[in-house]
Amino acid sequence: MTQHSTKDFQAADAQHYLHPFTDFKDLASKGSRIITKAEGAYIYTNDGQKLLDGMSGLWCCNLGYTQPAINKAVADQMNELPYYNSFFQCSHPAAIELSKELASVSPAHMNNVFYTNSGSEGNDTVLRLVRRYWDLKKQPNKRVIISRENAYHGSTVAAASLGGMSYVHNQFGKLPNIEHVAQPYWFKEGGELSREEFGVQAAKALEDKILELGVENVAAFIAEPIQGAGGVIIPPETYWPEVQKILNKYDILFVSDEVIFGFGRTGKWFGCDYYGTKPDLINFAKAVTNGFQPLGGVMIGDKVADVLKSDGGEFAHGFTYSGHPAACAAALATIKIMKDENIVDKVANDLGPYFGKRMAELSDHPMVGEVRTLGMVGAIELVKNKETRERYDSDGTAGATCRDASIANDLVMRATGDNMIIAPPLTLTHEQIDELVTKAKAALDQAYETLQAKFG
Numbered sequence: 436m437t438q439h440s441t442k443d444f445q446a447a448d449a450q451h452y453l454h455p456f457t458d459f460k461d462l463a464s465k466g467s468r469i470i471t472k473a474e475g476a477y478i479y480t481n482d483g484q485k486l487l488d489g490m491s492g493l494w495c496c497n498l499g500y501t502q503p504a505i506n507k508a509v510a511d512q513m514n515e516l517p518y519y520n521s522f523f524q525c526s527h528p529a530a531i532e533l534s535k536e537l538a539s540v541s542p543a544h545m546n547n548v549f550y551t552n553s554g555s556e557g558n559d560t561v562l563r564l565v566r567r568y569w570d571l572k573k574q575p576n577k578r579v580i581i582s583r584e585n586a587y588h589g590s591t592v593a594a595a596s597l598g599g600m601s602y603v604h605n606q607f608g609k610l611p612n613i614e615h616v617a618q619p620y621w622f623k624e625g626g627e628l629s630r631e632e633f634g635v636q637a638a639k640a641l642e643d644k645i646l647e648l649g650v651e652n653v654a655a656f657i658a659e660p661i662q663g664a665g666g667v668i669i670p671p672e673t674y675w676p677e678v679q680k681i682l683n684k685y686d687i688l689f690v691s692d693e694v695i696f697g698f699g700r701t702g703k704w705f706g707c708d709y710y711g712t713k714p715d716l717i718n719f720a721k722a723v724t725n726g727f728q729p730l731g732g733v734m735i736g737d738k739v740a741d742v743l744k745s746d747g748g749e750f751a752h753g754f755t756y757s758g759h760p761a762a763c764a765a766a767l768a769t770i771k772i773m774k775d776e777n778i779v780d781k782v783a784n785d786l787g788p789y790f791g792k793r794m795a796e797l798s799d800h801p802m803v804g805e806v807r808t809l810g811m812v813g814a815i816e817l818v819k820n821k822e823t824r825e826r827y828d829s830d831g832t833a834g835a836t837c838r839d840a841s842i843a844n845d846l847v848m849r850a851t852g853d854n855m856i857i858a859p860p861l862t863l864t865h866e867q868i869d870e871l872v873t874k875a876k877a878a879l880d881q882a883y884e885t886l887q888a889k890f891g
Contacts, residue, residue, distance in 0.1 A: 441481045444469045455590070468842070473500035476860045476867055478847070487871055488847045489857045494663060494695045495726030498772055499860040505727050505768040512764035521550070521758045529767065530758035536770050537723075537734060540704045545717060547740040550758040551731040554694035554720035555589030558657070560733050561690050561716055562593050563752045565655045568688070568739050571747045577654040578612040580690075581644055585618045587664035588657065588692055588718075597657055600665075614648065616640045618662060619670035622805050622816055622824065634671030642681045655688035655715075660706025663695035666854035667814035669807045675710040688715045688739070694731070698722040699773060699861050701810040702783030709810075715739050725769045730762035782810050782861050789865055793872045794857075800876070802833070802883045811863075815848075815855040815875070817882075819890065826853055827890050837882035844881065846874035 445466035453459060454467075469481035476499050478488050491497055498505075512529060519527055530550065538546045549564070551557045562580065569577040582588065586599040596609035599618070619637035621630050628636065645653050656678075662668035682689050691714035696706035698719070703709040705717060715738060720731030735743070743750060756762075773779065791808040797815060798806045804818035817833040819825045827833045834850030841848040841855070848855045859871060 439481075441466075441469055444481060475499045475501050476863055484845065486842070486845050486847050487859075487867065487874060489841075489859045489871055489875075490847050490849050491722075491858050491860050492726045493721070494858050495721035495724075497698060497700065497722040497861045498725045498769065498778070499862045502725055502727070502768075502772065504772060505725055505765050508764040508768035509728060509761050512761045516760045518760060520755060522753065527758075527760055529760045529763035533758075533763040533766050533770075536767060537732070540770065541717065541734050542705070542708065542713065542736075544713070544738070545734040545736050547735040547737075549733045549735060550754075550763075551720070551733070552729045552754060552756050552759075552762075553589070553731045554692070554718060555591040555594040556754060557694065557718040557720055557731040557733050558588045558594040558597055558692065559591050560752065561655075561657065561718055562597070563750075564716060564733065564735065564739065564743070565688055565690070567747075567750060568742055569654050571742050571745065574651075576652055579614055579648050579653050580612065581614050581616060581641065581648075581653060581656045581687075583618045583658055583662070584615050585620070585665040585668070586615075586658065586662060588659075589694075614644060616644045618665065618668060619674045620662075620666070620668045621671055622807075630671040631673045634673030635677055637670070638674050638677035638681060641678060642685075645681070645685055645687065650685050650687075653685070653687055655690055656682060657690035657692060659692045659694075660696050660701070660710055660712075661809065661812065663812075663856075663858075664851060666851045667807060667812055667856045667858075669809050669814075675712055679712050690714060690716045690718065692718045694718055694720045695858070696812075698769075699779045699782055699810075700812055700858065702779065702787050704779055723769065724762060724765035727769075728759070728762040728765040729756075730759065730766055778861050786861065786863060786865075786868070787811055790859075790863075790868050793868055794875075796872065797876060797879065800879050800883070802879060802886065811859060811861050813857045815857075815879075817853040817855065819886075827886055832889075833882065833886055836885050837878055840881035840885070841875070841878040844874045844877040846871065846878060848875065848878065 448467045449463040470478050471481045472479040478486050534548050537548050582597050584599040588594045588597040595603050596613050599615045617640040621633045625633040691707040693705050701709040707714050715736040717734040724730045787810040794806050794808050794813045804816040807814045819827045831852040834853045838850035
């Protein structure tokens, strides 16, 4: 690629490229950060700044950026069969082999997969699968899918409707037959309740909504094991066991959205494995190819697959690039590396505990209200008053200030409101975890000084 000055890149970017989830006017005034290179756990800007990537790209480069075996697998596949579709009763080896591999790492009752290109398309597919299942079961009134407030499930029309972020619905509206219930966000909404009490209360909100809507009308409940883009909301330990009891009681399908927490981040292959839930559908994407190729899919439990495979006729849904050969090759190589290098066990028994221990040290900072970690994911709650949990303001100013300070200190952390969220590669060394925490502390110090000067 021809080398250009950062200003030239920024000017062309502002003129031609509309970015996702972006205030276009604001971006044009500031100029994009131009990323030109990546190695290991680090990214480099066009100006030569080296940053530790505390977000694995966008929750997806779990093995870091230097994985020649994945590159080779994609190149070899492109030379042999660069593309063919899965329509018209056709298949190809890469998709078939990946389907077997995915079944081997998924819960034992999940043995079928429907391929998509992203998590958003996966949740569109979930909606279609749920509808088709209940139609074939001769229960066509089961149309309502329940989600949670502040949930993120993608940005296509159906996926954004399933999500629970009000500002998205305010811009675009949402599809009918989708309802939302309270999130298990103890720090913000738990009040005087203990974590355990609040977890049960948050689960009870699901049962109340099912009864309000009528059991005969509720088709499914969709949720991430941990709310990722919502702020790494790790639920109280009492939450998921109670939710699973409720879903079993009323025979409601459960969709575990594992786009972020699949493939090792919690120290298990999937977040549902960590929490002991039994989903009927698992939506996945991102880390399945280490972010090197676009691929997503829905793992389908035997209960649902057996009905779909019955004499029900054609399932009228699919994508041109479903099970793309090069993307499947990338996923096969990714899963092989994870198995060969025992990545999941390392997160559970070594890196995750060390990451949690080091991150917890940030709890003493004067603007940190809470540090949450599980496996290799974490959140830092920013507050003005640690005792009352008071924020600096309602506009996420603290988060934006800390994000900028983080970049200035050569670390990528993401701001979600006043939550700083971190999901680094699962291949970090202890020394790199130390580096991450040191840089996060420096960012907090710098942000605190700025905010104190502004707010007092």
